[in-house]
Amino acid sequence: MKNIKYKKVPKFFGFRIYFFSTILYYLLVLPFLLILTVKYAPELKQFGEKKSKPIEFNYDSLQVLIDSVSKIIDDKQIDQLLDDSIFIKKDTLSKSIITINTTSGDKTTAISLNSANKEETSHINKSFGLLFNLLLISFLLGLIFNIPFKRYFRKKRKNKKISKKLFNFCKKFLLRSPLINSGILFLAYGIAHGYMIYILLSENVFDVELERSLYIKFFYISLVASLLSVLFVYFWEKHRVHIKYIEHIFSKEQLRKRIFSLKVGRIRNRLLISSIMTTLLPLTIVILYLYLSLTSLGNMYADLNSLTAEETKILFGDYSKFTKTDLLNDVNINWMFYVNAINSLFMFIGIYSGIIISFIYILFFVKWTTQDIVQPVKELLTNMRKTGEGEMDNFGIVRTNDEIGELTEGYNEMSQKIKDYINNISRMNEAYSRFVPRQFLDFLGKKTFMDISLGDQVQKEMTVMFTDIRSFTNISEEMTPKENFDFINYYLGYMEPVIRNNNGFIDKFMGDSIMALFSESAEDAINAAIEMRIKLTQFNQVMGQFGKPAVESGIGIHTGNLMLGVVGGEGRMDGTVISDAVNLASRLEGLTKIYGNSIIISQDTLIKLEDPSHYNYRFLDITKVKGKKQAIYIFEIIDGEPEDIKQLKTQTKSQFAKALNFYKNKEFIKALQQFEEVFKINNQDFTASLYIKRCKDFLEYGIPDNWDGIETIKRKN
Numbered sequence: 001m002k003n004i005k006y007k008k009v010p011k012f013f014g015f016r017i018y019f020f021s022t023i024l025y026y027l028l029v030l031p032f033l034l035i036l037t038v039k040y041a042p043e044l045k046q047f048g049e050k051k052s053k054p055i056e057f058n059y060d061s062l063q064v065l066i067d068s069v070s071k072i073i074d075d076k077q078i079d080q081l082l083d084d085s086i087f088i089k090k091d092t093l094s095k096s097i098i099t100i101n102t103t104s105g106d107k108t109t110a111i112s113l114n115s116a117n118k119e120e121t122s123h124i125n126k127s128f129g130l131l132f133n134l135l136l137i138s139f140l141l142g143l144i145f146n147i148p149f150k151r152y153f154r155k156k157r158k159n160k161k162i163s164k165k166l167f168n169f170c171k172k173f174l175l176r177s178p179l180i181n182s183g184i185l186f187l188a189y190g191i192a193h194g195y196m197i198y199i200l201l202s203e204n205v206f207d208v209e210l211e212r213s214l215y216i217k218f219f220y221i222s223l224v225a226s227l228l229s230v231l232f233v234y235f236w237e238k239h240r241v242h243i244k245y246i247e248h249i250f251s252k253e254q255l256r257k258r259i260f261s262l263k264v265g266r267i268r269n270r271l272l273i274s275s276i277m278t279t280l281l282p283l284t285i286v287i288l289y290l291y292l293s294l295t296s297l298g299n300m301y302a303d304l305n306s307l308t309a310e311e312t313k314i315l316f317g318d319y320s321k322f323t324k325t326d327l328l329n330d331v332n333i334n335w336m337f338y339v340n341a342i343n344s345l346f347m348f349i350g351i352y353s354g355i356i357i358s359f360i361y362i363l364f365f366v367k368w369t370t371q372d373i374v375q376p377v378k379e380l381l382t383n384m385r386k387t388g389e390g391e392m393d394n395f396g397i398v399r400t401n402d403e404i405g406e407l408t409e410g411y412n413e414m415s416q417k418i419k420d421y422i423n424n425i426s427r428m429n430e431a432y433s434r435f436v437p438r439q440f441l442d443f444l445g446k447k448t449f450m451d452i453s454l455g456d457q458v459q460k461e462m463t464v465m466f467t468d469i470r471s472f473t474n475i476s477e478e479m480t481p482k483e484n485f486d487f488i489n490y491y492l493g494y495m496e497p498v499i500r501n502n503n504g505f506i507d508k509f510m511g512d513s514i515m516a517l518f519s520e521s522a523e524d525a526i527n528a529a530i531e532m533r534i535k536l537t538q539f540n541q542v543m544g545q546f547g548k549p550a551v552e553s554g555i556g557i558h559t560g561n562l563m564l565g566v567v568g569g570e571g572r573m574d575g576t577v578i579s580d581a582v583n584l585a586s587r588l589e590g591l592t593k594i595y596g597n598s599i600i601i602s603q604d605t606l607i608k609l610e611d612p613s614h615y616n617y618r619f620l621d622i623t624k625v626k627g628k629k630q631a632i633y634i635f636e637i638i639d640g641e642p643e644d645i646k647q648l649k650t651q652t653k654s655q656f657a658k659a660l661n662f663y664k665n666k667e668f669i670k671a672l673q674q675f676e677e678v679f680k681i682n683n684q685d686f687t688a689s690l691y692i693k694r695c696k697d698f699l700e701y702g703i704p705d706n707w708d709g710i711e712t713i714k715r716k717n
Helices: 015-039 041-052 075-081 123-157 164-173 177-201 209-248 267-292 309-321 324-330 341-388 403-435 438-444 472-476 481-501 522-545 580-595 603-608 643-651 653-664 668-681 686-701
Strands: 055-058 097-101 108-114 457-469 504-510 513-518 553-568 573-578 599-602 617-624 632-637
Touching: 015 123, 015 177, 015 209, 015 341, 123 164, 123 177, 123 209, 177 209, 209 267, 209 341, 267 341, 341 403, 457 472, 457 481, 457 522, 457 580, 481 504, 481 513, 481 522, 504 522, 504 573, 513 522, 513 580, 522 553, 522 599, 522 603, 522 632, 553 580, 553 603, 580 599, 580 617, 580 632, 580 686, 599 603, 603 632, 617 653, 643 653, 653 668, 653 686, 668 686
Parallel strands: 553 599
Antiparallel strands: 055 108, 097 108, 457 513, 457 553, 504 513, 553 573, 599 632, 617 632
């Protein structure tokens, strides 16, 4: 059955998808952190110096004893020591090691705060570490989930036996694997970013606003990068499931329809998502980089009124012609940006990074989107072409849940209906061929029965066979109509295959009679007749087991030209054969009852045999049958008789021919003696007994004046 042509079994991707998505995340985030570190290096350096600089307190306000210098100051003492103007918070100092240095006579005491808590300057590192550990856990979870799929496809490639449990697992979760795999990574990123939100919402975590600002920027870029990574995993895995995997798990019948549980998708939505993933989100990264590479004037100058003329010229160009008062007072310029050399470097780094990431996403998403659209369409076009060529067993794989999936599913439904329709037509033609033989179409030069028209005809030389059950009327009187019907069907069931297997076809059934035509050779007809006699013996054996009487049959065969065509009217037509050869074959079958033979053929059939010596036959008589003016020579095929009778007829064949020669020469006494000797040897030779009666009649009543040795049969028999 030419249906879906399966491709080579692919490998199942699990780890590499996780790995590449994580690499993309770090490619997005690490350049950003590098830019932040370099950009804010001066502020971070200054902040570090302030943290390590001793804090000076007024000695008089300190109000502590020199002998308490060596003690560790607790929280209560911290409250007494700190002045409101000190920028370091109490909760920070409470966790610090404080050293008080004093000099006699000094009014000030230097308190060195050596912070032992470095957490406030390493929240980004802690977040990175947490995320890294979570990603390792997600890799492990992904490995556990994907191992059954990898085992399944590995066994499939090696043609190994797959357990039912493994198959059911893969079939159940394959379509969900994109969502599950991306969900595992989403869980890791979600916990990490949840932790970041907790840090941002917590109080007294950051010493200065700069640290908080850096952490917020890191949070946003990490959030965007993680979103891109999760979507990358989802769409990559979804692409492989739909294009590579489904035909190796689901059956051909299942793939004729959409197997997806989600609602119907749209190509428009897929292209929109692809555009967002390949342009909008990477462009957002570029915009963030550009934003980071800018420095506002408000951050550069605490007091814009202190700008010199040269600085004003550099910052504002031709607009520096306005007075400084106009620039600073009439227009709020604190929001305006200035790009210095370092900022330009950051800008290029950010742009190039965004371009590289965009290129990677474009490379993958264009490939996935193209294959997800082009491959199903190509498969559909291929199947359409094959269907047009007459291959009706081609069905497309419904790989997507969008319009292409709908189109493929619709095509499959249409193909199935066309296939069913053609099958129905074929069955109808087959049914017609049981009523009108297929050979009629061939002889008439027609391809289908619909091409036949009333009056179509052709002349052809054929061998016609008639066979009939002897005395069936008497047999049928002892059976009910249903038993008669079943009996005839059972009998014809034995005979019809014999005719068909010998290159013949049945023109019509006439009750217990059969009319068959043989167009290739006369040998086919004789072979069929001999085999039919053998089948009749088998039929009688079976019927005898049911208490039914044995039946006999006669077969007449004649070869001649005939007209084969369509007769009838517009409302009812029938294929039939019209010829004198048909009537003569029917008369020959009737002669079997008179001469007591099984198979009688005409001289026209005998001379058409390529090698008559292959058959055991004997000459019977020269007769004129009813409706015929010309006399015909008739012959008996002895091979159709039971084996014992066949041997006896063969033994007396020459003696029978000698007796028949005396008979034709009107030497009836000699003929009678010879026929009686034949009958004495074979008392089942009814032809010999017929000639014995004729000889006695001629000897007793005399020979008619017009007798010429030709027997005239005046009844149809």
